[in-house]
Every structure is written in structure tokens, then in C-alpha cells.
Amino acid sequence: MKIYKAGVEREKVPDVETELEAINAYAKTEMTSEQIYTFSVVLCDNEVDRDFEKFSDEALGALSELFVGKTGIFDHEWKATNQTARIYRTEILKENGVLNSLGEPYAVLKGYAYMLRNEKNSELIEEIEAGIKKETSVGCSVAKRVCSICGEEAHVGGCGHIPGREYNGKLCYLELFDVKDAYEWSFVAVPAQRAAGVVKRFGASDSLKGFVSSKQGGRFFAEYEALEKDAVLGREYKNTLRNEVLRLGLLCDPKIYEALSENANFMGAKELENLKEAFEKRLEDSFPLKTQLPGRDKTVSFDGDEYMV
Numbered sequence: 619m620k621i622y623k624a625g626v627e628r629e630k631v632p633d634v635e636t637e638l639e640a641i642n643a644y645a646k647t648e649m650t651s652e653q654i655y656t657f658s659v660v661l662c663d664n665e666v667d668r669d670f671e672k673f674s675d676e677a678l679g680a681l682s683e684l685f686v687g688k689t690g691i692f693d694h695e696w697k698a699t700n701q702t703a704r705i706y707r708t709e710i711l712k713e714n715g716v717l718n719s720l721g722e723p724y725a726v727l728k729g730y731a732y733m734l735r736n737e738k739n740s741e742l743i744e745e746i747e748a749g750i751k752k753e754t755s756v757g758c759s760v761a762k763r764v765c766s767i768c769g770e771e772a773h774v775g776g777c778g779h780i781p782g783r784e785y786n787g788k789l790c791y792l793e794l795f796d797v798k799d800a801y802e803w804s805f806v807a808v809p810a811q812r813a814a815g816v817v818k819r820f821g822a823s824d825s826l827k828g829f830v831s832s833k834q835g836g837r838f839f840a841e842y843e844a845l846e847k848d849a850v851l852g853r854e855y856k857n858t859l860r861n862e863v864l865r866l867g868l869l870c871d872p873k874i875y876e877a878l879s880e881n882a883n884f885m886g887a888k889e890l891e892n893l894k895e896a897f898e899k900r901l902e903d904s905f906p907l908k909t910q911l912p913g914r915d916k917t918v919s920f921d922g923d924e925y926m927v
């Protein structure tokens with residue numbers, strides 16, 4: 619799956635002279651220190667993010683290799699043209715004693731990037747120098763996500779643990795492994811008064827709805843609205859299905875109903891459909907419908923849907 623993650627900036631600018639060799643490995647023509655500007659960004663870290671996902675150490679290691687040579691985009695909404703920069707070196711930083719929210723050593727993947735010192739980029743360079751708050755976002759492809767509670771790989775109709783929920787005081791999140799590719803990184807300079815110190819994945823707005831309602835995200839509004847309508851239908855279907863499963867469970871055995879009544883809220887549609895089918899089968903076996911005429915001793919099956927209680 620292709621995922622996007624928000625990162626945070628780091629202010630300190632590395633020394634150009636000592637970085638020239640690494641930069642020239644990726645530059646089309648030999649650069650001098652006067653022609654280029656270097657800066658660093660934090661691409662991602664091993665913190666549990668707002669989607670309750672977290673890069674594993676293995677994934678950070680893979681990303682650190684994949685992002686070298688990748689071009690980043692500066693998205694200046696008040697400008698017609700986008701400028702670009704290229705990452706020429708990465709490193710994973712761990713500081714002694716600094717822990718993430720899970721109590722593990724906090725690790726960040728830092729990228730060093732260069733851009734040309736030209737007229738087009740001069741304003742941007744000034745902004746970076748001035749320390750205006752910046753956001754990064756990375757796009758990459760991850761093949762494996764593992765549940766932190768049971769260790770099972772996430773898939774449709776999987777283990778049933780809900781990311782973001784706590785189980786016996788332990789947070790459920792999905793740990794990301796097996797990075798297939800790193801596609802891009804982008805860098806947005808945000809005027810300090812708008813979102814000072816806050817890293818947001820979708821710019822200034824803090825929710826998807828906020829984003830599609832903003833000037834930046836307005837072109838996605840119609841698509842968002844259509845998806846939301848579908849989501850309402852989906853939720854209605856799931857509610858109906860859940861009630862039906864509980865009703866059938868109660869018919870099978872009141873103990874099943876008791877055990878299910880709370881957990882059914884966390885089940886996916888596929889699990890509920892499977893349960894419904896199993897209950898229907900069991901009811902059919904326990905209470906076969908007798909036909910009156912003409913084959914008195916034969917039983918016929920019936921569909922539970924036709925049988926309202």
C-alpha cells in the first residue's frame with residue numbers, strides 16, 4: 619500500500635564545503651559550494667502517528683537507503699512554480715535517553731538536501747534560513763503491517779484489534795515493515811502564525827474534512843462528499859448486519875449473545891457476515907422445518923432471512 623507520513627523540520631543547516639562530494643554524486647554537473655544551498659529535514663520517525671501506525675527500525679533503515687537521490691517538492695501555494703531539492707545523504711539519529719511514546723529509543727530519519735542558489739529559489743532559501751516552520755511529508759510503499767497486540771499481520775477481516783484502542787492498558791497500533799519503495803517527499807513552508815510548531819499532515823487543517831474545505835483542498839471536496847455518502851450507507855449496512863447477528867446469536871444460545879453483544883461493535887463486515895452464516899446454519903440444523911404435505915418426514919432447509927422472530 620502507498621502511504622504518506624508527516625515529518626518535522628530540523629533547523630540546523632549542514633556545512634556545504636564538507637558535503638560537496640556527496641552532493642556531486644547526484645548533481646548533473648559538478649557544483650561548487652557557491653552554487654548550492656544545503657539544509658536538513660526530518661523525513662519520518664519511529665513514533666506512533668495519528669493513523670496509529672509506526673515505522674519499525676527495519677522500515678526506517680530501508681527508507682534511509684531509498685530516499686537518497688530522491689527529489690522533493692516545495693509546495694508554495696502563493697507561487698505558480700514549484701521548486702525542487704534533492705536528498706544526497708540520510709542518517710538515522712538516536713539521542714541518548716530520548717524515548718518515543720512507547721518507551722523505545724526515539725529514532726528519526728533525517729535527510730540532507732541541496733538546491734540551487736538561483737533567483738527562483740532565493741526567497742525560499744531566506745525562509746528556511748529564517749526558520750519559518752516547515753512540514754515534510756513522505757510517500758512510500760509498505761508491504762507489511764503488524765498488530766502490536768497479537769503480532770498478526772493486518773489484512774481485511776484480520777485479528778479484530780482496533781488501532782488506537784487500548785487492550786489491557788496496551789495501545790494497539792500497526793507497525794510497518796517491508797518497505798518496497800520511497801516515492802517522494804515534499805516540503806511546505808508554513809507562515810509561523812498559522813500553525814506554529816504543529817506538524818500537520820494536511821497543511822493547516824487538522825482533519826480530512828477541514829482539508830477539503832480549505833482553499834488548498836477544495837478541488838477534492840466533491841470526491842470527499844461522494845465518499846462520505848457511501849460511508850453512511852456502509853455504516854447503515856454494518857449496523858443492520860450487527861443487529862441481525864446478535865438476534866441470531868440470541869436464538870442459538872443466550873450465552874453467545876452475552877459474549878457477542880460488546881465485541882460485535884468492533885467486528886468488520888466480513889466477520890459479521892461469516893457469523894451470520896454460521897448462526898443460520900446452526901439454527902437450520904437445530905430446528906429443521908417440517909413440511910406438512912406431501913413428504914411428511916422430509917425436511918427442507920430455509921433461509922434465515924425469511925424467518926423473522
Ligand SMILES: [Zn+2]
Pocket residue numbers: 765766767768769770777778779
Ligand atoms: Zn491483533
